[in-house]
Amino acid sequence: MERAAERAEGFNGLKRAIASLTAAWYGDPAQHQREMGAIWRKGWVAFTRAEALAAPGARFSGAIAGMNVLALRDGAGALRAFHNVCRHRGAELCPEGAGRVESGRISCPYHDWTYAEDGRLLATGKARAVEGFDRAGHGLVPLGVAEWGGFVFVNAAGGGQGDFEAEHASAVAPLAPWRPGALAPVHAETIDIEGDWKLFWENFNECLHCPGVHPALSALVPIYGRGIMEREDDPAWRGHGPDAPSALTGRLREGAESWTEDGRAAGPRLPGLSDEDAARGQTYAVILPSFFMVGHLDHARAVRVLPLEPGRTRLEATWLAPPDAGIDGAALAAFARRVMAEDAAACEGNQRGLRAAPFEAGVLMQEEYEIAAFHEWVRARL
Ligand code: FES
Ligand SMILES: [Fe+2]
Incomplete structure (x- = not known):
């Protein structure tokens, strides 16, 4: 087991480059079985x-x-x-x-x-x-x-x-104002990826790919266009007050309200949200290894991650809104559908490269601190 990754001081980041997981772990049948037993059949999914x-x-x-x-x-x-x-x-x-x-x-x-x-x-x-x-x-x-x-x-x-609550209370707490249990599905889609389940989470856990892979998302969430995920990822974040431009704070672009094609909310603001919740643009809760939910001003989106077999992963995405909001689910889903398709293509390219000789392992850069944490989480369970 490698040492826990050292973190930078004063902002979110790795202090020094570290090796990523060995390429042999992506799509190998024996490794897949090991992960199913030691990770997926040992926790909440x-x-x-x-x-x-x-x-x-x-x-x-x-x-x-x-x-x-x-x-x-x-x-x-x-x-x-x-x-x-x-x-x-x-x-x-x-x-x-x-x-x-x-x-x-x-x-x-x-x-x-x-x-x-x-x-x-x-x-x-x-x-x-x-x-x-x-x-x-x-x-x-x-x-x-x-x-x-x-x-x-x-x-x-x-x-x-x-x-369940003792284990995941802090992870789901940020979404409590969304009252997700009271939301209803307005749209659902299934996306199969020719890629290992770990690639889904690695991709999820960094935004270095965002400027190149997600042009529309990077325009909606300008900080993503800088290759980082949130305000505290910037070494100079303490100098940026809450009224700084969205590219520095992580909020949606000026004038945008939600993750939709035109940036306008598809329905009314959810009743439990504070001004701060609404202004944040996106609020995440992650339950590794199988689930995340993201809350926006007017809706939430949940993604269930399902490892089908070595090197193949299914995503089940569900868009959620108040049952009486009158939201057009298919229209609402268009924006995130494109983002997920872009991510799926990136994961599949990553999988193809990882399986090609003689690649053995990659390297994690400063911004990939969440991937380092995910890798530590995986290694600790194997
Ligand atoms: S009763 Fe024989 S296998 Fe179930
Ligand atoms: Fe992405």
Whole structure:
């Protein structure tokens, strides 16, 4: 393990250049499996929207990080999650997608083993009792489950709502004024990237690429056009007061209100926002390794990151707004869609280069302090 990256004093930045992760870690099947087990199956990962599990008896099944997961809302209204795998001989229990748990029972389609919604094995179909078999030892294997911001998170290492909040309270606190749990999806898109999941976060964690890759975004958020992410990334930031030009403060360009094609808000300002929240332009909350949400004046956008296989990653983007705001979701989505497509292309080019001999590792520059932190986070878990 490398030493923790040394930070500059007085501003956000690395003190000296450090090596990036070895190129062999991007898209290698053995490394991918290692990361799924040591990172993705050891913490909270975004699983689905809460609407999919709103009513008692609702269930949602899907693949994530090599797992097959079944989440449901039980008759008492509690969320539960299990590995969607029968304890008899391992058949998938529920088909992928949304459905219902009828009469609080989950039955395996293969030999009819039946489980209660709390995971207890209730019956073994036609299979007779046999010596050495105890039903109590063959219930469904649970996952931790929690809800935040209208999304359901699961954790293969276990835990409940309190554990989720204890771990991620400070990360999500900046978005509290957006009341994301009360927002509704107005648009959703899926983007598949031919690139490792780590490349998504590396790209997310720097803006050196912004002037070249994102001309429209750099015009809307002028500080991005300088290759930095926020005010404190500038060594001279203390000299720039809150009334300095937007290129120095990180606010949107003068006259712009939100991340839209023309910069105008698509709907009314969200009721919980302070003047400062509204003026900031963008406010982020990140839940590594699977999720971020960004709040703007009139809406929020959540992105779920899903590693599909070595070197392939899916992004599920959801635009969120008050249910009664009357926002045209497709029009709202146009701006960020282009930004995400630009980032996806950058990640794919990065992936192609990383897999080309004889490249072994790159180097992180001063502005890439957040990538250094991400790499430390990854290394600490492996
Ligand atoms: S595998 Fe499920 S009942 Fe046999
Ligand atoms: Fe970008």
